[in-house]
Amino acid sequence: MTEQELVLLAKQGDDQAFAQLMRDNEKRIYNLTLRMTGNPEDAMDLAQDTFLNAWKGLKFFKGDSAFSTWLYRLASNACIDFLRRQKRRQDISAPLAADSEDEDRLPEVPDDRFRPDTQLEQQELRRAVDEGLRQLSLEHRQVLVMREVNGLSYQEIADILDLEAGTVKSRIARARLSLRKILLKSGNFSS
């Protein structure tokens, strides 16, 4: 059964059809929430909220985009809202983003695990990159997770974020350079 058919059934109240839609998308949604929050519990909560909101809001889904795109947009918005709320609660002296314009206020994150003289194995590099992701601005983190972790195309990301594909392309480039900068600072890459 196609996604469109499943959506039609789900709109009529068929929870089995919705369960199938959820199975088809849960991995990408969970990976987005996980990489955005860096916390499995928060990721689980946000993914659940995303699917419940999708079920409740199915009547508003007009089918202008793919259901998966719409779902991804819900998840992405939920993550951004959650992280902004979290940021407001945190001490203003410890902002989340290490690639924001106000770099004077950035926290230095010394991490002995990733000293420059240590030979990084792939697993260690992943951990370092994960850590670096969490220090990126929300905008950069969002596009990098969508592109690198979930493999979405420029156009898919553009549809989700209501941007031009060209904007997505250059934002991804800037995000990658920001992440590299963080990894250089933490000693995981040598300049």
Place this chain on the structure above:
Amino acid sequence: MSCKPYLDLISARLDGALTPEQAEQLNAHIQGCPTCRAIAKDLECMHSALSGCQVPAPAQLSEHVMTQIRAEKRSRRRFVRQLTGLAACLVLCVTAWYVGLPDLTADPQRLSDPWRAAPVSLTGAPRATVSPCEKWRLSSFDAPAAPSAHLLDSVDSLSAFLTRFPDTDLSAVSAAYGEDFFLSNRLLAVVMQEPSSSITHTLFELTADRVTVLRHVPEAGDSDMAPWLLIAPTQLDGPERILAVEFIDS
């Protein structure tokens, strides 16, 4: 040469988004630029680290969501059932109220006269239309054979009928129905013995052999009997005479 234009190309190359010409330009630049070469190498490392790190969704994710969705559906069904039951009760109440309610809007004077009642539509064949009726309390000395029904077709027959109740002032009745009225109407008069108050009566049905009076008896009210006169205009093409009066309780 500035490296800035090549930074976007280094990123785009990871995504397979370069045209052959762009790829050729980039390769040529990288060969002569150690900075961009280092950047390209680092970005490739990051790319490979990130692209292989997708994890499966926890099994309980869909389980939890579906549990909540089903609970919500059950709760909504329960709500709809309750709402339907409530609506049905409301319809019954309104219907019961409407059936038992005199048509007070037909004549504003009736609002101040609790002894008057109004009819419901007439059914049965042959049948006649009866307009809203008036109800008069008769003097206890004026009780002829009750219940009885009478069709009056002229001023004379009305005055003759009214003389049967000498102790009751029915001048309003004789004044209300003159010769003009009887040109195209007749009067239906029903005499009955009923409890002295609280009960409402409505002329319900007029057929060839009987008139049916709908009687609404409240749960609480007087039970003392008193004579009553119901009067209602009816059309000329109705039955010629009435044999019986029948009561039904609403």
